[in-house]
Amino acid sequence: RPRVLSVANQKGGVGKTTTTINLGTALAATGERVLIIDLDPQGNASTGLGINRAARRISSYDLLIGRSSLVQAAVATDVPNLSIVPSTPDLAGAEPELYATDDWAHRLDRSIDATITPGLGSDGSPLFTYILIDCPPSLSLLTINAMAASDAVLVPLQCEFFALEGLSQLMKTVDQVRETLNPRLAIQGVVLTMFDKRNNLAVQVAADVRAYLGDKVYDTAIPRNVRISEAPSFGQPAIIYDYKCAGSEAYLRLAGEVLRREKTF
Amino acid sequence: RPRVLSVANQKGGVGKTTTTINLGTALAATGERVLIIDLDPQGNASTGLGINRAARRISSYDLLIGRSSLVQAAVATDVPNLSIVPSTPDLAGAEPELYATDDWAHRLDRSIDATITPGLGSDGSPLFTYILIDCPPSLSLLTINAMAASDAVLVPLQCEFFALEGLSQLMKTVDQVRETLNPRLAIQGVVLTMFDKRNNLAVQVAADVRAYLGDKVYDTAIPRNVRISEAPSFGQPAIIYDYKCAGSEAYLRLAGEVLRREKTF
Ligand SMILES: Nc1ncnc2c1ncn2[C@@H]1O[C@H](COP(=O)(O)OP(=O)(O)OP(=O)(O)O)[C@@H](O)[C@H]1O
Numbered sequence: 001r002p003r004v005l006s007v008a009n010q011k012g013g014v015g016k017t018t019t020t021i022n023l024g025t026a027l028a029a030t031g032e033r034v035l036i037i038d039l040d041p042q043g044n045a046s047t048g049l050g051i052n053r054a055a056r057r058i059s060s061y062d063l064l065i066g067r068s069s070l071v072q073a074a075v076a077t078d079v080p081n082l083s084i085v086p087s088t089p090d091l092a093g094a095e096p097e098l099y100a101t102d103d104w105a106h107r108l109d110r111s112i113d114a115t116i117t118p119g120l121g122s123d124g125s126p127l128f129t130y131i132l133i134d135c136p137p138s139l140s141l142l143t144i145n146a147m148a149a150s151d152a153v154l155v156p157l158q159c160e161f162f163a164l165e166g167l168s169q170l171m172k173t174v175d176q177v178r179e180t181l182n183p184r185l186a187i188q189g190v191v192l193t194m195f196d197k198r199n200n201l202a203v204q205v206a207a208d209v210r211a212y213l214g215d216k217v218y219d220t221a222i223p224r225n226v227r228i229s230e231a232p233s234f235g236q237p238a239i240i241y242d243y244k245c246a247g248s249e250a251y252l253r254l255a256g257e258v259l260r261r262e263k264t265f
Numbered sequence: 266r267p268r269v270l271s272v273a274n275q276k277g278g279v280g281k282t283t284t285t286i287n288l289g290t291a292l293a294a295t296g297e298r299v300l301i302i303d304l305d306p307q308g309n310a311s312t313g314l315g316i317n318r319a320a321r322r323i324s325s326y327d328l329l330i331g332r333s334s335l336v337q338a339a340v341a342t343d344v345p346n347l348s349i350v351p352s353t354p355d356l357a358g359a360e361p362e363l364y365a366t367d368d369w370a371h372r373l374d375r376s377i378d379a380t381i382t383p384g385l386g387s388d389g390s391p392l393f394t395y396i397l398i399d400c401p402p403s404l405s406l407l408t409i410n411a412m413a414a415s416d417a418v419l420v421p422l423q424c425e426f427f428a429l430e431g432l433s434q435l436m437k438t439v440d441q442v443r444e445t446l447n448p449r450l451a452i453q454g455v456v457l458t459m460f461d462k463r464n465n466l467a468v469q470v471a472a473d474v475r476a477y478l479g480d481k482v483y484d485t486a487i488p489r490n491v492r493i494s495e496a497p498s499f500g501q502p503a504i505i506y507d508y509k510c511a512g513s514e515a516y517l518r519l520a521g522e523v524l525r526r527e528k529t530f
């Protein structure tokens with residue numbers, strides 16, 4: 001089974017989608033075969049990788065309701081070794097629909113499991129070695145499904161006061177999912193995003209987070225970098241849009257840290 | 266009945282809470298009697314106005330399940346003429362719980378209605394003249410409840426590519442709520458937030474939004490201003506934390522525009 005990482009934080013706008021796209025691209029560049037699952041009804045990860053609305057015939061909603069398998073839903077992107085299961089707005093209807101069923105929390109996990117055998121390439125090796133799940137800004141059914149299906153959670157954290165406030169709630173939710181739904185769930189790490197070392201508040205928040213979470217926080221912090229926010233309007237990851245910019249360099253370093261930590265799990 | 270405005274946008278981190286707190290404070294400064302309802306389980310509006318966790322005995326969750334009235338739940342803040350119904354993490358449990366009921370969309374509207382008569386002050390005038398509802402970053406049950414209870418929606422919009430992408434989905438949702446739940450629902454306006462005129466992408470997005478939405482977009486744009494992001498860590502609105510900063514000036518100007526538009530409804 002591939003390693004499955006949820007990219008989650010209920011605080012909005014902290015860089016979940018940007019991290020999923022660029023970390024996914026960097027991992028693919030190192031030779032991993034990566035699948036991104038866009039589990040946000042906004043569909044930003046799909047758009048940020050150039051999958052236009054018309055091309056999203058099968059989506060992550062179809063996975064949750066069991067209508068399609070992972071292999072059927074995955075589409076190639078312009079990035080070698082990187083595929084995506086796109087999302088469509090009907091994903092927003094999944095919550096009222098699935099809360100009424102008794103196994104709502106394991107829908108995604110089952111769809112990943114179901115495909116492991118047929119998910120082999122022609123040479124018998126697994127089609128994907130990593131799955132990254134881009135979560136919406138909430139701790140509801142979609143994010144719980146992602147965590148229940150994951151080996152670990154990767155938490156993007158903006159160095160702002162409101163973003164720090166939600167951290168303990170997020171850690172509590174991870175503990176609850178581990179105790180009730182998925183005993184193997186761990187924290188892969190916390191990545192500081194949009195970090196501006198000239199901003200006193202950011203420096204203060206970063207110090208607080210490192211004091212609170214210790215070595216769970218990656219050494220690599222992603223700097224605020226306008227090239228990162230420009231890239232999605234071209235349907236490209238920052239690493240392809242501008243390989244040499246500070247943002248791309250940081251995501252490539254982050255990929256190295258993630259891979260080195262994976263060895264310890 | 267007070268005028269009820271929902272501050273909503275499913276895109277995360279665009280300035281919903283910051284706008285609710287600072288616009289609420291500015292409206293109160295002009296003499297309006299303002300109530301903020303914190304409808305986000307994160308509780309950032311409550312924290313940003315200095316209501317600590319222990320003081321949140323009755324919350325917006327109690328309104329939704331009909332356990333308390335608006336008047337019982339409202340607590341004073343340090344800002345004159347500004348009260349808040351705080352939120353607690355159990356609000357996150359409202360969605361699975363209430364989706365199962367048949368009138369889940371009108372819960373908040375009913376709790377506002379129920380208090381209008383007892384919501385009179387000793388001199389017979391209404392306790393509140395404006396209610397602002399801070400919505401979570403999604404278009405699910407909590408935000409639908411807010412829109413069903415509102416006269417109009419005020420949309421904070423960050424001048425970034427991903428934030429622009431969600432705008433048409435948001436407008437569609439407003440139309441759907443108007444057609445099925447609340448015929449009076451209008452768009453009060455769209456406010457550009459964290460606007461940096463030196464950033465080409467921001468200037469481009471702002472031009473696109475004004476071309477698409479015309480005079481629905483307020484003349485006042487809120488600049489990116491570090492004092493705004495520092496204020497919540499002191500439990501104060503920016504207008505109280507630093508009255509003369511560019512952010513405070515912008516929110517006071519926005520309050521003037523909102524009030525002038527209200528006359529046209
Ligand atoms: N390092 C960075 N430098 C500059 N801009 C960034 C950076 N990371 C993200 N952004 C921009 O900040 C905004 C928020 O990022 P993003 O959409 O990835 O966050 P998110 O957590 O996925 O949001 P949501 O909660 O809505 O899903 C986007 O417009 C993105 O382009």
Ligand SMILES: Nc1ncnc2c1ncn2[C@@H]1O[C@H](COP(=O)(O)OP(=O)(O)OP(=O)(O)O)[C@@H](O)[C@H]1O
Pocket residue numbers: 010011012013137160161162163276277278279280281282283284305309400401402458459460487488489490491493494495497512
């Ligand atoms: N004009 C501004 N200048 C600088 N920082 C700002 C500005 N407006 C908001 N911020 C900061 O940006 C972050 C996001 O703002 P805020 O939390 O208000 O957005 P939100 O839409 O309520 O987020 P969520 O979707 O999580 O509810 C916060 O840390 C806030 O302090």
Ligand SMILES: [Mg+2]
Pocket residue numbers: 016017018040044135136
């Ligand atoms: Mg996102």
Ligand SMILES: [Mg+2]
Pocket residue numbers: 281282283305309400401
């Ligand atoms: Mg908010």
